Amino acid sequence: MLHDALSSAEVTVTRADDGAMRLPSARDDEVLLWKRVPRGVSSDERKEADEWLDARGIADLEVRDSLMSRILRHPDLVNRAAEPHGFANCYVHHPGDLVIEWCCGDSTEALCANLLAQGFAEGLPPEKAVEVFSQQSISFGHGTVVLRRHSSCLYGGHAAEVTDYIKKRYES
Known part of the structure; x- marks a missing residue:
């Protein structure tokens, strides 16, 4: 289940063959999203989300x-x-x-x-x-x-x- 950090939206992800999901490993200087503080949003993510919500010109x-x-x-x-x-x-x-x-x-x-x-x-x-x-x-x-x-x-x-x-x- 993927949860939106800014709202109550969520998406359930499943495989077509109902097999188990395999999560990737972190590379150098990366933090896996599911290992961050729940509902945590970086300043860059917050700025991008605000731009999508504002979306002037759309x-x-x-x-x-x-x-x-x-x-x-x-x-x-x-x-x-x-x-x-x-x-x-x-x-x-x-x-x-x-x-x-x-x-x-x-x-x-x-x-x-x-x-x-x-x-x-x-x-x-x-x-x-x-x-x-x-x-x-x-x-x-x-x-x-x-x-x-x-x-x-x-x-x-x-x-x-x-x-x-x-x-x-x-x-x-």
Whole structure:
């Protein structure tokens, strides 16, 4: 069970095969979240949480929160789209977006279709649902979730080594 440090929200995490969860080990200078003081929030975390709550410039916080919640429930679709390297690069520009980008693997149209088939944009106003910028870039919710596929491999001749390295880190 994951508990939000700032509210009563919580998320239960389970494995699809009902197996036991294996928690990672701390690396140098890291403190595992579950070993910190319960409900403890660092000053950086507090600042980031406040920015997400304030979120100036975000036209519709409900759309943002809905899409973020839905994408967290479908990591399998994101991982499948970026399967050749085993991962997609995910990052934010500000408290209002999530960019998912990858190079080799499914097209943006294929990932978009898979998300839509799972009800990803259900209930959104039509003008906020899906916007296609190009073959490589599709946006949901006025830029809340951006799918971006690079037209060529980002790792070139080193793709296999990079993929192996990242997959080994996932296993630890």
